[in-house]
Amino acid sequence: xxxxQSFLKTLISxxxxxGHEAPVxxxxxxxxxxxxxxxxxxxxxxxxxxxxxxxxxxxxGLLLAAHxxxxxxxxxxxxxxxxxxxxxxxxxxxxxxxQLVTVHGRQDFPGVVVQPPSHLLPPEVSxxxxxxxxxxxxxxxxxxxxxxxxxxxDLVSFAQxxxxxxxxLLAGHSLDNRASVAAVTHCLELLQGRSLQWDLWxxxxxxxxxxxxxxxxxxxxxxxxxxxxxxxxxxxxxGSPSHKTFPLGGGITLGWGPNIHPALFNAFKExxxxxxxPYKLEAMPHHSGTDAYAMQVVAEGLPTMVVSIPLRYxxxxxxxVSLKDIRRAGRLLAEFAALLDDKxxxxxxx
Amino acid sequence: xxxxxxxxxxxxxxIGEAQLALLERLCNACAVSGDEGxxxxxxxxxxxxxxxxxxxxxxGNVLVSKTGQGEMxxxxxxxxxxxxRVMLAAHxxxxxxxxxxxxxxxxxxxxTVGGLDAAQLVGKPVYIGKEHVxxxxxxxxxxxTTRDELTxxxxxxxxxxxxxxxxxxxxxxxxxxxxxxxxxxxxPSLLAKALDDRFGVASLITLVQQPPPNIDLxxxxxxxxxxxxxxxxxxxxxxxxxxxxxxxxxxxxxLPPWETDEGRIENTRYNTRLGAGPAIYLADSSTLxxxxxxxxxxxxAEALGIPYQLRQPGGGGTDAGAIHKQRLGIPSISLSxxxxxxxxAAGIARLDDxxxxxxxxxxALSRLSPDLFALER
Numbered sequence: 258x259x260x261x262q263s264f265l266k267t268l269i270s271x272x273x274x275x276g277h278e279a280p281v282x283x284x285x286x287x288x289x290x291x292x293x294x295x296x297x298x299x300x301x302x303x304x305x306x307x308x309x310x311x312x313x314x315x316x317x318g319l320l321l322a323a324h325x326x327x328x329x330x331x332x333x334x335x336x337x338x339x340x341x342x343x344x345x346x347x348x349x350x351x352x353x354x355x356q357l358v359t360v361h362g363r364q365d366f367p368g369v370v371v372q373p374p375s376h377l378l379p380p381e382v383s384x385x386x387x388x389x390x391x392x393x394x395x396x397x398x399x400x401x402x403x404x405x406x407x408x409x410x411d412l413v414s415f416a417q418x419x420x421x422x423x424x425x426l427l428a429g430h431s432l433d434n435r436a437s438v439a440a441v442t443h444c445l446e447l448l449q450g451r452s453l454q455w456d457l458w459x460x461x462x463x464x465x466x467x468x469x470x471x472x473x474x475x476x477x478x479x480x481x482x483x484x485x486x487x488x489x490x491x492x493x494x495x496g497s498p499s500h501k502t503f504p505l506g507g508g509i510t511l512g513w514g515p516n517i518h519p520a521l522f523n524a525f526k527e528x529x530x531x532x533x534x535p536y537k538l539e540a541m542p543h544h545s546g547t548d549a550y551a552m553q554v555v556a557e558g559l560p561t562m563v564v565s566i567p568l569r570y571x572x573x574x575x576x577x578v579s580l581k582d583i584r585r586a587g588r589l590l591a592e593f594a595a596l597l598d599d600k601x602x603x604x605x606x607x
Numbered sequence: 608x609x610x611x612x613x614x615x616x617x618x619x620x621x622i623g624e625a626q627l628a629l630l631e632r633l634c635n636a637c638a639v640s641g642d643e644g645x646x647x648x649x650x651x652x653x654x655x656x657x658x659x660x661x662x663x664x665x666x667g668n669v670l671v672s673k674t675g676q677g678e679m680x681x682x683x684x685x686x687x688x689x690x691x692r693v694m695l696a697a698h699x700x701x702x703x704x705x706x707x708x709x710x711x712x713x714x715x716x717x718x719t720v721g722g723l724d725a726a727q728l729v730g731k732p733v734y735i736g737k738e739h740v741x742x743x744x745x746x747x748x749x750x751x752t753t754r755d756e757l758t759x760x761x762x763x764x765x766x767x768x769x770x771x772x773x774x775x776x777x778x779x780x781x782x783x784x785x786x787x788x789x790x791x792x793x794x795p796s797l798l799a800k801a802l803d804d805r806f807g808v809a810s811l812i813t814l815v816q817q818p819p820p821n822i823d824l825x826x827x828x829x830x831x832x833x834x835x836x837x838x839x840x841x842x843x844x845x846x847x848x849x850x851x852x853x854x855x856x857x858x859x860x861x862l863p864p865w866e867t868d869e870g871r872i873e874n875t876r877y878n879t880r881l882g883a884g885p886a887i888y889l890a891d892s893s894t895l896x897x898x899x900x901x902x903x904x905x906x907x908a909e910a911l912g913i914p915y916q917l918r919q920p921g922g923g924g925t926d927a928g929a930i931h932k933q934r935l936g937i938p939s940i941s942l943s944x945x946x947x948x949x950x951x952a953a954g955i956a957r958l959d960d961x962x963x964x965x966x967x968x969x970x971a972l973s974r975l976s977p978d979l980f981a982l983e984r
């Protein structure tokens with residue numbers, strides 16, 4: 258596998274909007290295959306990679322879920338050769354005008370999201386932000402070409418090329434949550450040649466941005482003893498309140514709240530301290546906004562945990578992460594998988 | 608398009624792959640008003656082998672004189688079939704930003720240079736300074752934004768250029784920045800930043816390289832158009848031409864209007880339309896075009912079967928606004944390639960419109976004679 262930065266750049270340059278993750282899944286599967294004993298695809302399209310443990314059967318399993326789906330848009334109609342769109346995942350319409358996109362029509366068409374001048378917008382929008390339904394996508398084609406080449410329902414991905422700000426910092430779209438896919442991949446690499454007692458399920462889950470359906474059904478199918486969601490969290494930066502954010506490059510966060518099993522949190526905290534991996538407690542007082550929310554209530558219920566990587570400007574095409582934090586998350590997960598033994602579940606007492 | 612047999616004007620050079628490659632280089636170069644060096648370097652490289660006299664003036668304009676063939680026209684007369692001294696202006700500068708405050712940790716406050724809407728800056732990558740240091744203009748995550756805030760416009764004061772923590776030393780107060788968009792072909796269209804006015808610059812370079820022989824071509828690659836037509840003003844003084852054309856790129860606001868239950872309102876303020884050919888100016892907020900030149904452009908287009916459109920009279924302005932009031936007054940007009948989404952990260956224009964704009968200006972220059980000015984304005 259190439260180095261982490263190249264791998265992550267490839268990951269964010271490959272499409273895979275919620276519900277349509279196949280292109281990026283193929284890429285992840287190719288990266289995971291040499292690192293796991295087997296791979297499989299779930300009914301909702303999630304990728305499962307199994308690294309088999311050496312303990313006696315029936316072996317408990319640890320599930321690491323990083324969602325691979327990205328936010329974007331979907332074509333809803335044509336207007337004089339331009340396209341109307343709706344969102345897939347949560348988009349701030351104020352970020353969209355002027356954004357480069359790829360429209361996945363009969364072939365991939367580069368284009369740009371545009372905001373019509375105010376006199377062409379509905380009067381009630383005057384002086385306010387133009388809502389998404391008033392924006393258009395221009396792919397530069399003549400009207401008759403556009404209607405022929407693009408259909409209602411075609412997907413629209415962000416197309417901003419990755420930006421290397423330094424050896425450690427990468428900016429671009431879809432780093433939420435491909436950064437975590439890279440962290441899980443790094444974890445699998447660190448475990449090469451190491452024997453685990455438990456089974457380890459690496460899962461690149463689908464549809465997190467819309468339904469959490471991928472992680473929910475994968476956790477049901479795999480029935481792990483423990484499930485960890487790896488996701489991005491709010492990086493401290495301009496425009497973001499400091500009390501809800503974490504410094505970029507300053508370490509990972511460990512989630513704390515109703516979606517998290519407190520004893521599992523303690524195990525991660527102690528491990529991070531022992532490994533001298535900088536971490537912060539991230540208060541998640543209600544919905545954690547991650548796959549853990551869904552996985553916790555699978556079947557009879559699962560002990561769940563959230564490990565997060567700080568990221569600036571979430572859900573914009575210029576999200577920014579530190580590779581240091583991605584490596585830290587990967588290392589923490591690998592060492593956690595390695596410490597699991599036949600006594601571990603006993604420690605999860607309330 | 609048929610060659611103009613009757614008037615026996617030379618065939619114009621084609622806008623082909625070489626010109627497109629030149630346009631791509633020009634669009635990807637960063638040249639915010641007052642800091643046009645990167646485009647100036649390309650211009651000098653391209654024109655020096657082809658022009659007699661090339662100077663860079665006090666403001667940074669590139670002034671190129673290319674003498675035509677045929678009889679010289681006496682300075683104080685407009686009679687006879689002799690060479691006219693014709694100024695063509697295309698501005699090298701583009702809108703952008705300047706870093707104004709270093710807040711530490713790679714975060715910079717900035718101001719805009721030229722007409723830029725703050726709403727167009729959010730979530731864009733930028734290049735800073737001569738080294739094209741990458742940075743981004745971020746936005747608060749939607750998750751941390753209230754429903755009410757989502758409808759409020761984002762202000763320039765709330766935006767920052769971010770080169771990343773630890774990278775603060777790579778950028779400095781006073782550095783210029785502009786969008787990092789790279790040139791792309793979209794079927795019949797072109798997508799780039801700074802099409803306004805790299806179209807004009809690329810056209811004018813091509814004219815210097817292969818000029819119509821009947822005129823003295825005075826090519827001004829101007830600076831600071833976007834901040835007050837400053838370069839063109841002094842360039843016109845230096846050249847002291849008998850007639851002037853500004854080659855520019857003008858907004859095509861030809862988007863479909865919002866449809867209501869009562870139906871569709873007509874888009875009456877389109878300015879120009881993509882695909883309808885070169886835009887001939889009659890009036891904008893800085894210039895009342897010389898009607899003889901407007902007529903000349905229209906007649907040339909009709910004689911040669913070149914599509915054209917009359918730009919809707921109204922706002923906006925070009926270098927002609929400064930040129931026509933220089934010295935004793937200079938008959939002037941502007942001719943533009945229509946472009947959508949100018950002054951944003953990514954403009955879109957049609958290649959055919961550029962080809963036709965170039966053909967029209969070339970033929971109009973070839974047919975230009977002092978007789979045109981025998982009539983009173």
